[in-house]
Amino acid sequence: MKKILVRGGKPLYGNINISGMKNAALPIIFASILVGDRCVVENLPPVSDVELSLKILETMGATIERLGNNTVAIDTKNFVNGTSPVEMVSKLRGSTYLLGSELGRFGEARVGSSGGCDFGSRPIDQHIKGFSALGAKFESCDTYNYVKAGPGGLFGAPVYLDIASVGATVNVMLAATLAKGKTTIENAAREPHIVDVANFLNMCGARITGAGTSVIKVIGVEELHGCNYTILPDMIEAGTYMAAVAASGGRVSIRGVIPKHMETVTAKLLEMGVDVEIYEDIITVSRYVRPGPANVKTYFYPGFPTDMQPQFSALLSVANGTSVVTESVWESRFQYVEELKKMGADITVEGNRATINGVARLKAADVSATDLRAGAALIIAGLNAEGETKVAGVEKIERGYDDIVGKLKSIGAEVELIEE
Numbered sequence: 001m002k003k004i005l006v007r008g009g010k011p012l013y014g015n016i017n018i019s020g021m022k023n024a025a026l027p028i029i030f031a032s033i034l035v036g037d038r039c040v041v042e043n044l045p046p047v048s049d050v051e052l053s054l055k056i057l058e059t060m061g062a063t064i065e066r067l068g069n070n071t072v073a074i075d076t077k078n079f080v081n082g083t084s085p086v087e088m089v090s091k092l093r094g095s096t097y098l099l100g101s102e103l104g105r106f107g108e109a110r111v112g113s114s115g116g117c118d119f120g121s122r123p124i125d126q127h128i129k130g131f132s133a134l135g136a137k138f139e140s141c142d143t144y145n146y147v148k149a150g151p152g153g154l155f156g157a158p159v160y161l162d163i164a165s166v167g168a169t170v171n172v173m174l175a176a177t178l179a180k181g182k183t184t185i186e187n188a189a190r191e192p193h194i195v196d197v198a199n200f201l202n203m204c205g206a207r208i209t210g211a212g213t214s215v216i217k218v219i220g221v222e223e224l225h226g227c228n229y230t231i232l233p234d235m236i237e238a239g240t241y242m243a244a245v246a247a248s249g250g251r252v253s254i255r256g257v258i259p260k261h262m263e264t265v266t267a268k269l270l271e272m273g274v275d276v277e278i279y280e281d282i283i284t285v286s287r288y289v290r291p292g293p294a295n296v297k298t299y300f301y302p303g304f305p306t307d308m309q310p311q312f313s314a315l316l317s318v319a320n321g322t323s324v325v326t327e328s329v330w331e332s333r334f335q336y337v338e339e340l341k342k343m344g345a346d347i348t349v350e351g352n353r354a355t356i357n358g359v360a361r362l363k364a365a366d367v368s369a370t371d372l373r374a375g376a377a378l379i380i381a382g383l384n385a386e387g388e389t390k391v392a393g394v395e396k397i398e399r400g401y402d403d404i405v406g407k408l409k410s411i412g413a414e415v416e417l418i419e420e
């Protein structure tokens with residue numbers, strides 16, 4: 001079994017380059033289905049969820065050409081709808097985007113149930129609500145979700161989302177891009193990856209405005225064409241390394257970021273007494289004394305990202321005082337706390353709140369990643385801990401982090417991938 005071995009206790013120094021954003025790459029890969037032409041996508045992070053998404057498209061008839069480590073040409077001219085491989089689709093949450101893309105281009109979609117990290121129930125009622133507003137009918141059975149446009153295709157309409165869901169916002173944009181007339185998505189998600197998907201589609205000829213605000217307008221167009229597109233930097237990867245430096249000490253410049261996307265994480269670190277310097281596309285984090293406590297409440301963007309919650313809990317476990325972390329996006333995202341406790345963290349979870357009494361230093365243990373960000377949190381804890389921590393569940397971490405071991409080594413961390 002693959003594990004990540006972390007010998008903790010060394011401060012980190014140097015530079016880290018941030019890769020493209022996984023949660024923008026996935027919808028853009030699936031959005032390319034709508035295009036029916038060749039798109040060149042640059043700055044794709046080489047992580048397993050991206051590889052799996054490309055594989056799904058290839059299995060369904062798309063041509064995937066590797067033009068470099070992070071650049072891929074995707075041609076979906078010969079893509080065949082309704083042929084998604086159930087087994088692959090079941091491993092990936094992003095595969096729900098097949099619904100919006102196939103429905104938008106072919107008028108119908110038949111897609112296996114999607115998977116992804118387990119945070120309690122992950123409903124798609126808001127996606128369905130959007131498709132229905134555009135005139136489609138939805139049915140599901142044990143293994144498949146099936147959605148079909150009415151006679152005459154999809155018609156633009158107002159869609160009011162009850163929750164500012166990232167997935168539903170993307171799926172409705174995808175379905176509306178080639179629909180007849182105007183769709184307005186109210187209470188849309190505002191995450192930077194929503195803007196990235198809209199920018200990609202607009203480069204292909206779509207007419208989408210308002211992405212990044214809570215009202216997105218989509219005027220349907222007849223067809224799209226190929227384009228060259230570069231994916232945004234990953235704000236969660238950047239935030240993870242910021243938290244790692246704050247937990248381990250040292251001084252690291254995180255390069256190739258959009259500081260605007262990092263504002264909530266930056267503000268929290270400053271509140272904890274960690275030094276953060278901001279340049280045009282670089283953020284330098286320095287930590288020489290033990291950070292103070294902070295209360296964190298996750299929320300939809302521009303609130304504190306839920307995908308940074310486990311990493312911050314690891315950091316707050318070594319803060320000088322008591323912190324409260326409240327999870328307000330997912331029903332259940334504290335499974336990793338039991339693993340952190342094995343490392344000496346003093347955390348009590350009640351419902352969606354974790355109370356964390358910081359300890360001076362964590363201790364090494366054998367732990368297991370319960371999901372992607374949980375895995376990153378355990379590595380952060382290991383970097384602080386005394387002794388050798390072994391983190392199992394590496395394949396979960398590899399879903400979303402590009403070469404986390406190599407990047408941490410490059411800033412002086414003692415980490416390695418081992419087989420046990």
Ligand code: EPU
Pocket residue numbers: 023026093094117121122123124125126127128163164165166167168189306307329330331372373400
């Ligand atoms: N929700 C509904 N109904 C829906 C859709 C969502 O009730 O139809 C609820 C969910 O249960 C959840 C909340 O709305 O409580 C937010 O869900 P959202 O749809 O925004 O999440 P998602 O699209 O499934 C993406 C990311 C997640 C990230 C969330 C929130 C991808 C592939 N996944 O998931 O990323 O946590 O947005 O920002 O983009 C990760 O990268 O570690 C990760 C889990």
